[in-house]
Amino acid sequence: MTLAAAAPTLDTLETPCLLLDEARMTRNIERLNGLMAAHGVQLRPHLKTPKSVEVARRVMSTPQGPAAVSTLQEAEQFAAAGVTDLLYAVGVSPSKLDRVLALRRRGIDLTVVVDSIEAARAVSARARQAGDAIPALIEIDCDGHRAGVQPGDTAQLLGIARALHEEGACLRGVMTHAGESYGCRSVEAIADMAEQERSAAVSCAQAIRAAGLPCPVVSVGSTPTAHFARSLEGVTEVRAGVYVFFDLVMAGLGVCRVDDIAATVLTTVIGHQADKGWILVDAGWMAMSRDRGTARQPVDQLYGLVCDVDGKVYPDVLLAETNQEQGIIKLRPGSDAVLPDLPIGAKLRIVPNHACATCAQHDAYEVVRPGATEVVAHWERFRGW
Amino acid sequence: MTLAAAAPTLDTLETPCLLLDEARMTRNIERLNGLMAAHGVQLRPHLKTPKSVEVARRVMSTPQGPAAVSTLQEAEQFAAAGVTDLLYAVGVSPSKLDRVLALRRRGIDLTVVVDSIEAARAVSARARQAGDAIPALIEIDCDGHRAGVQPGDTAQLLGIARALHEEGACLRGVMTHAGESYGCRSVEAIADMAEQERSAAVSCAQAIRAAGLPCPVVSVGSTPTAHFARSLEGVTEVRAGVYVFFDLVMAGLGVCRVDDIAATVLTTVIGHQADKGWILVDAGWMAMSRDRGTARQPVDQLYGLVCDVDGKVYPDVLLAETNQEQGIIKLRPGSDAVLPDLPIGAKLRIVPNHACATCAQHDAYEVVRPGATEVVAHWERFRGW
Numbered sequence: 001m002t003l004a005a006a007a008p009t010l011d012t013l014e015t016p017c018l019l020l021d022e023a024r025m026t027r028n029i030e031r032l033n034g035l036m037a038a039h040g041v042q043l044r045p046h047l048k049t050p051k052s053v054e055v056a057r058r059v060m061s062t063p064q065g066p067a068a069v070s071t072l073q074e075a076e077q078f079a080a081a082g083v084t085d086l087l088y089a090v091g092v093s094p095s096k097l098d099r100v101l102a103l104r105r106r107g108i109d110l111t112v113v114v115d116s117i118e119a120a121r122a123v124s125a126r127a128r129q130a131g132d133a134i135p136a137l138i139e140i141d142c143d144g145h146r147a148g149v150q151p152g153d154t155a156q157l158l159g160i161a162r163a164l165h166e167e168g169a170c171l172r173g174v175m176t177h178a179g180e181s182y183g184c185r186s187v188e189a190i191a192d193m194a195e196q197e198r199s200a201a202v203s204c205a206q207a208i209r210a211a212g213l214p215c216p217v218v219s220v221g222s223t224p225t226a227h228f229a230r231s232l233e234g235v236t237e238v239r240a241g242v243y244v245f246f247d248l249v250m251a252g253l254g255v256c257r258v259d260d261i262a263a264t265v266l267t268t269v270i271g272h273q274a275d276k277g278w279i280l281v282d283a284g285w286m287a288m289s290r291d292r293g294t295a296r297q298p299v300d301q302l303y304g305l306v307c308d309v310d311g312k313v314y315p316d317v318l319l320a321e322t323n324q325e326q327g328i329i330k331l332r333p334g335s336d337a338v339l340p341d342l343p344i345g346a347k348l349r350i351v352p353n354h355a356c357a358t359c360a361q362h363d364a365y366e367v368v369r370p371g372a373t374e375v376v377a378h379w380e381r382f383r384g385w
Numbered sequence: 386m387t388l389a390a391a392a393p394t395l396d397t398l399e400t401p402c403l404l405l406d407e408a409r410m411t412r413n414i415e416r417l418n419g420l421m422a423a424h425g426v427q428l429r430p431h432l433k434t435p436k437s438v439e440v441a442r443r444v445m446s447t448p449q450g451p452a453a454v455s456t457l458q459e460a461e462q463f464a465a466a467g468v469t470d471l472l473y474a475v476g477v478s479p480s481k482l483d484r485v486l487a488l489r490r491r492g493i494d495l496t497v498v499v500d501s502i503e504a505a506r507a508v509s510a511r512a513r514q515a516g517d518a519i520p521a522l523i524e525i526d527c528d529g530h531r532a533g534v535q536p537g538d539t540a541q542l543l544g545i546a547r548a549l550h551e552e553g554a555c556l557r558g559v560m561t562h563a564g565e566s567y568g569c570r571s572v573e574a575i576a577d578m579a580e581q582e583r584s585a586a587v588s589c590a591q592a593i594r595a596a597g598l599p600c601p602v603v604s605v606g607s608t609p610t611a612h613f614a615r616s617l618e619g620v621t622e623v624r625a626g627v628y629v630f631f632d633l634v635m636a637g638l639g640v641c642r643v644d645d646i647a648a649t650v651l652t653t654v655i656g657h658q659a660d661k662g663w664i665l666v667d668a669g670w671m672a673m674s675r676d677r678g679t680a681r682q683p684v685d686q687l688y689g690l691v692c693d694v695d696g697k698v699y700p701d702v703l704l705a706e707t708n709q710e711q712g713i714i715k716l717r718p719g720s721d722a723v724l725p726d727l728p729i730g731a732k733l734r735i736v737p738n739h740a741c742a743t744c745a746q747h748d749a750y751e752v753v754r755p756g757a758t759e760v761v762a763h764w765e766r767f768r769g770w
Binding site for chain 2: 048071095115116120122146179268289324328357362
């Protein structure tokens with residue numbers, strides 16, 4: 001909330017709030033679009049990161065999609081905004097099929113994901129009952145990270161494929177996600193993981209086709225693997241989400257630089273504990289999230305990197321600890337840098353560990369441009385399920 | 386969202402969602418009310434945990450308060466609901482004083498917190514300018530945890546007191562919060578911490594009064610210390626928040642039992658990785674938060690304890706890992722328990738690490754009663770700043 005009627009600026013915004021550097025976002029979008037164009041593969045951006053119609057319109061290749069979502073709330077919100085090609089990229093439970101069907105009756109080409117015969121049969125049964133061959137992808141477990149059929153388990157794969165194709169649903173293909181790519185330690189390792197992701201999906205697609213069943217879609221992706229895949233042969237689409245904003249986890253992986261990170265939290269200095277070398281700010285874990293993704297990386301960035309109000313990083317100055325609505329800024333342990341001398345009321349930006357988690361703590365993006373203090377737009381986010 | 390017109394039940398609620406066991410909440414409220422009555426001290430419940438008007442009405446001693454809040458958004462929401470005695474319990478930045486004054490003009494007795502001469506002067510200057518002697522408490526650092534004046538630093542303490550009292554604000558007293566009580570390892574240690582918290586606040590109040598300045602309010606509190614304080618002599622009010630719901634961190638500290646925990650997340654089984662001993666559910670970190678508060682306790686509960694749909698804990702069954710919208714349930718490492726055999730679609734409840742953080746991921750409480758499947762009420766939460 002701002003009391004002033006004039007357009008807000010970095011000085012007048014109430015803090016904490018979420019800033020979005022549109023120029024950096026555009027650069028991130030163009031970078032991956034360029035890579036996908038070079039591979040000749042369709043990008044299906046994952047909208048679970050932005051959860052915003054305005055960002056979605058900038059990240060999708062057309063106003064109708066394609067796009068991926070992580071909740072039916074996202075599917076409903078983006079459908080209302082005109083997106084018609086959506087993948088609900090989390091294994092569907094039978095109780096969610098009513099909402100899936102309601103969206104499909106409105107003309108949305110919404111695809112679901114299953115990884116068991118049990119779930120496939122539930123989708124097929126509901127599809128038969130509704131007279132709508134709900135399209136489904138079979139999830140493949142390319143890296144032991146999450147859900148999915150083991151790539152070598154052809155019996156299970158074909159059992160699911162037949163339960164979809166022969167019992168009422170529409171077998172649309174396979175999908176996988178190399179979540180373990182977040183744990184890679186080099187770009188080379190990410191490229192290897194991309195190949196593992198690709199080959200798992202493509203080999204499963206081949207097994208399905210060899211059994212005389214259809215498999216038009218081969219969907220893979222994570223932000224790291226999407227950026228460093230050497231080949232996407234046999235892949236029909238790539239999914240990625242966090243690349244639109246990037247974050248410290250991605251920078252720590254080498255997927256982006258810190259100054260590619262487009263989403264930051266604006267905060268205000270509220271006090272000092274000079275004896276301890278602390279600066280207190282009004283961004284606690286409510287504003288940052290509790291995500292500490294860089295704790296598992298070689299360089300732990302604690303709750304985030306501290307920048308001046310224009311976004312210039314103070315070397316070795318970290319948001320070190322958080323209470324609900326207070327953060328404690330300290331120097332990185334062992335650093336010989338000097339903490340900046342900041343009065344109460346000074347504004348700072350914090351670069352977050354994990355854009356998906358930090359953005360989810362906020363209801364809107366305050367859109368800013370490099371070197372300018374004016375907020376050029378206010379883009380709402382949604383949430384819930 | 387529910388598609389059925391009938392009142393929802395645990396079977397028909399869309400998942401993930403936040404359940405509130407009203408009977409447990411009432412028991413928790415009555416327990417601390419009883420302790421405070423025995424001490425003869427006013428309780429000022431901290432509403433940052435519930436962020437709900439319905440819960441606030443049940444936890445406050447009168448519909449007008451008193452209560453504490455952590456954001457001005459909370460102050461505005463509770464003021465709109467009729468609460469008139471509010472403490473904004475986070476160090477105030479000068480830019481927030483316009484909103485403070487706007488609330489005070491509406492008749493809200495809103496008190497702010499400062500811990501520096503710089504902030505005290507800013508409050509006094511704005512108070513003079515507005516013709517409203519904004520009341521302020523001086524924060525004391527009783528345990529090195531966060532903000533506040535060091536208890537032995539009488540020069541600083543009196544400097545702040547005079548900057549408030551003599552320059553335009555209203556010196557209302559002192560406040561402190563023993564945040565380090567969350568790291569205690571026994572009830573005895575918590576009781577010692579409560580005494581440290583009490584004596585820091587009372588000694589500072591005495592120093593202020595000895596200098597001929599007013600100090601009517603001596604405000605202390607955290608959920609652990611509020612429950613185990615041996616004496617509250619000299620204290621005029623106690624603040625506590627998370628006790629209304631409790632959580633696994635509080636259970637790990639010995640402040641409550643697991644079956645006192647009133648807020649849980651309802652989730653649905655969406656898959657299995659039987660070879661790995663995993664059950665996949667639709668509660669990921671978006672539904673649970675990334676809070677892993679028990680990681681620092683002797684028993685790490687990972688992302689939470691898994692219960693059946695009625696809230697009965699499955700021994701040694703944990704929400705072990707989370708993706709954004711998926712959770713992985715596993716047995717506790719080394720356990721010889723057996724994972725329950727749960728079909729896709731089965732409902733479970735997850736007991737969270739930290740009620741403040743988990744509840745903040747949700748927009749409403751679905752209020753339930755023990756042994757009943759009906760949802761008896763839907764209480765909205767708010768958020769933001």
